Structure formats: C-alpha cells, structure tokens
Amino acid sequence: MHIVITGAAGFLGQQLVERLLAEGELNGQTIRHLTLVDMAEPPMPATDGVEVTRLALDITEPGGLDAALAAGPDVIYHLAAVVSAAAETDLELGMRVNFDATRALLEGCHARGLAETRLVMASSVAAYGGELPEVLDDMTALQPQNSYGAQKAMSELLINDYSRRGLVDGRVLRLPTIIIRPGRPNAAASSFASSILREPLNGEEAVCPVSTDLAMFVMSPEKVIEALIHGAEVPGDALGPFRAFMLPGITVTVAEMLETLRQVAGDEAVARVRHEPDARISAIVSGWPSRFTTRRARELGFRGDGSLREIVDAFLNGKA
C-alpha cells in the first residue's frame, strides 16, 4: 500500500500521517510507502518499516506531480488547498491551487492509467450558499458565495466526472468546520471557531468576530481523520451516482460553544473571549449552512461526534 498525501505538512496532513503510521494499514493492506508532498518539505514522521518520501514541490507547476504519481500510488489524499480567506483575497492563486492542481492530479492519474487509485479530496461546507433550505440534504445545490467554495465545487464535479468515466476512483468529503484545531489562528474565516475555545482553555485571550447566535456545522479533528481513513476504504461502487457528500458534523451555536467553555473552564475562561464583530468574517461564515441530514455519509458508515462537550473533552485530554 503506497499512499500519497498532498498538503502533508498542514494540520490535517500531519494528523493523517500520524494516524496512518499508528494504524500500519489502510483498507486491510499494510502501508509500505508514504509520499508526503507540500510546498516545503514535510517533517519526517517517526516510523520504522515504512518508506517515507518527502517532496517539497509546487503541485501547480507543470509536471509538479510527476514524482508523486510515478510510482502509481494506491491512495492519494488531496489535502493541499488555499484556505477560504486567502482564496477570496487572491482569485488567481485560489484557482491555481484549489482547482488547477486538482485537475492536474486527475490528468496525471489518467495519463498513468491509475484507474484503481482511490483519490480522496477534502471539500468544505463553504461550497454551500445561496437561498438554502433550513435543513440541507445530499441533493441540495452548491451555490457557493465565496471563491474557495466555488473552486472546491468545481473540483468535486471534475473528480466525479473522472470517476464516472473510470479514469480514477475518486471520493470527496465535504468537511464541516473543524474544531478544535491545535496551534494558532490562521487565515481561514472559520479560524475563530477553534480560537474561542482553544485560547481560553490555554489561559489566553481570543476574539469572537461573529454573533453568538451564529450556528455552525462542526466536527472534531479526530472524527475528520477517521472520515479520511474511512473515505479510502469505502468501495467505489457503494458511492452511488455522485462522489461528493457532506460528512456528519453536529450543529452548534457560538453561544453553546461559550457555554461549554464555561462548563469545563469556568466564567474566567469565557471572560477571555473578547467580542469584536468583524463584518467581513461574519459575511462569509454566516452564509455557511449549519444543519444537514448527511444521509449518504451515514449510510456509507461515516460517523460524527456525539456532542460539543465530547469535542472539548477530547481536546483537553490531548493537551494533558
């Protein structure tokens, strides 16, 4: 089993590498080779027995993916992306990384006859938008109101078409907003959702740029990684006529996040959250839907978190 991961130096990529090496196998096959791709060379993970190739390359350059695809990987995790706020700032950069690189990956698989290769891409709740129903289902249109979502939606269509034509075995997981991310705030418009829990739990201040009424569809890093693993294990013919679907997140409001923070860390933790409305951030994230049936994902065996409290407890356990 040879697995390629793009965006391997990123948060999800690093957690996925760690989990894959801990499992030692994927889809019942021993992992023998990991190829980790990112703009800068990904860190060397701790392993014995698994060959690790680390590639610092620009997947948007012509031929940039050749080295990663030449060995004919069994599974490709395509996690490389320009995040939402950055894609909104720089249309050309977003198109190149979020769409053109996906297309180059598909073309590369096609050119090398990698029809059996399972390509797992991360898409996003940001692909939804427009005049949405109260509760979304698997047949709700993607009418994204941000360039990142548009680029992901286009990539979904392309992966589905290449899969339908038998050129690759693609599957696209639409990720809920991931909380609680480790590390520092980043350029993602949703960054605050982790920050308003993580920073106070670390004794630091955080800024909440949105109304506490805002509802979000969220999933813990642990469940997202489990979903990425499962996403490579689901048989292609079980996926039905479209290869992209929403993962089973849970719906929580910012007020519920702050209340859970209070339960686990008291009023003083909640007091570390400063409320500084940001119209730009609010405009982006308030357009993201927060309620889904996620029937297809559940039927395929994907599982979400039990509650927000479980997510916070898991974060605290990870810190301990």
Next chain:
Amino acid sequence: MHIVITGAAGFLGQQLVERLLAEGELNGQTIRHLTLVDMAEPPMPATDGVEVTRLALDITEPGGLDAALAAGPDVIYHLAAVVSAAAETDLELGMRVNFDATRALLEGCHARGLAETRLVMASSVAAYGGELPEVLDDMTALQPQNSYGAQKAMSELLINDYSRRGLVDGRVLRLPTIIIRPGRPNAAASSFASSILREPLNGEEAVCPVSTDLAMFVMSPEKVIEALIHGAEVPGDALGPFRAFMLPGITVTVAEMLETLRQVAGDEAVARVRHEPDARISAIVSGWPSRFTTRRARELGFRGDGSLREIVDAFLNGKA
C-alpha cells in the same frame, strides 16, 4: 450597444442574430455592432445600419478571444459548445471548449475591466443527474452523469463567482430540450423529440425510439431566443445569489406529442411515426429530469410556451 456572440454559426446563434437584427435594440439601446464568432466564419446576416464583424477563430487558443473582447462589448452571448455526444467521446475537447473557453472569456473580461458586460451563457438540463426528486427546484443539486453536463456545471460556478466578485455581470440559462428544431434528424439522443413532430408534419416518416410514457421538459426555439434576449435585459442585482437557473419549459409526454400531432394533422400523420424502441437512446433520455418548478426564472420574468399545441402551431406558421 455592441454584442458578441460565440457559436454564432450554430442553430441558436443564427436564430439569435436574426432576432436581434429584427428588434434593432437590446435592453432599450440601439444595436450598433454585432461580432459573430465561430470556428468557421458565420454567414453575413441581412442588415443595414448595424456593423457586423465576423470572426473565424478558435476561442480555445490563447488570445483567441482578444479580437472579440478588445472593443469592450456590452453583451456577450456565449453559445459555443461541444455537444453532449462529442464531449462524452472526447473528454479533452469537451473540457477545452465547454470549460476552458468559458474561463478564458471570464479572464478576458476581468483583464479588460468589463465589469458591466453582461455575459449570457447557455447551460443545459444535462447538468442534472443522480438521485433526483420527482419535481426539481432551483436548489436541486447538479450531479451530472455526463461530461458535457459536468463542464457546463463547472462553467456555471465560475461565471457565478466572477459575477459575485464584480468582475463581470454573468447570467446562465439552463435550456430545456428544444422542440421543434428545424432541419433533419441528427445523432443527438433527443433528436426524435423534434423528428416525431416535424417529419409527419412535412409528410415524411419518423422513428420513435422511446416509450410513449416518456416525459420530457421542452421549450420552443422561439421561447429560447426570447429567453436569451430577456437574459441580457434582467438587471444583475435581480438575479439573487446564484446566476444560473432552469428556464420554464413545459412537461410533455411522447403520448401527448402524438396526440397533438393527431389534433393538427390527423391519424395519417400519426401513422407516419414508426415505433422502434432503442434501448441506448431510452437509457439516455429517461435519465433527464422532466418536472421543474422554475420559480426563479418565472420571478425574473422568463416565459415558457403555453402548451405543446402552441409550439406545434408556431412551427406550422413558420412553415407557411
């Protein structure tokens, strides 16, 4: 008013040119210049007073659109496309014409600052697919099961994103199956839908390859052209959060087509239709949805045909 039309030598392009010249104006402004673009030089239309530029060029070549965009057109009709059967046969050709050329058009408008230019693209019922509900609405997902539909759906997303960013003023009309097309039967899977009316009305035999129970979502050429005209006249801010929607076709079964044929031309006309079931054609067209609410299009003032009888009567009047 300067109007550019890509695919100007095609069936819709030619009818649109004729109609625009007959009207003499678009959106209340006198038409002074038409730029007609196609792979081969489009025919010279009959006009006096309107400047007509005819360009034989490949819009998929780098800079291919420069000549058409240099003058800063007020309206662009983007009708150039590789049709469904060809796009299914040749993925690369379909991507290049149906998607890359649309992207080049958008980039060309962006580069020239044509933010006010109204870009009207024709999309298709073929963009729908998958596990569809009985009646589709404006928020039904596009999960195309053919490459043509996937390429159109991707183009829709890109046009919407460029419009949302204020780089162009795009609008995309999803066309129903057009009946009654003039001319002869062709290789299109939907060809029979025109043929089983047109040929008997012309005293000729026709073949019906599908069950008479089959329902289709149809629109007359006249109403499609009216919709293209209206599509350039609707104010951009009326279009709401997504720039693509289904036009208000009408739902008719093959049995209803044959009954209408009987009403206008008698039993002898109906007897000219031979029923020769074709599993391949049936499989294709039975996957196309036939019932839509088309609320958004109706609210924007787009109008469909009153009845199948009106479509047939209009065809007979056009012949007379």
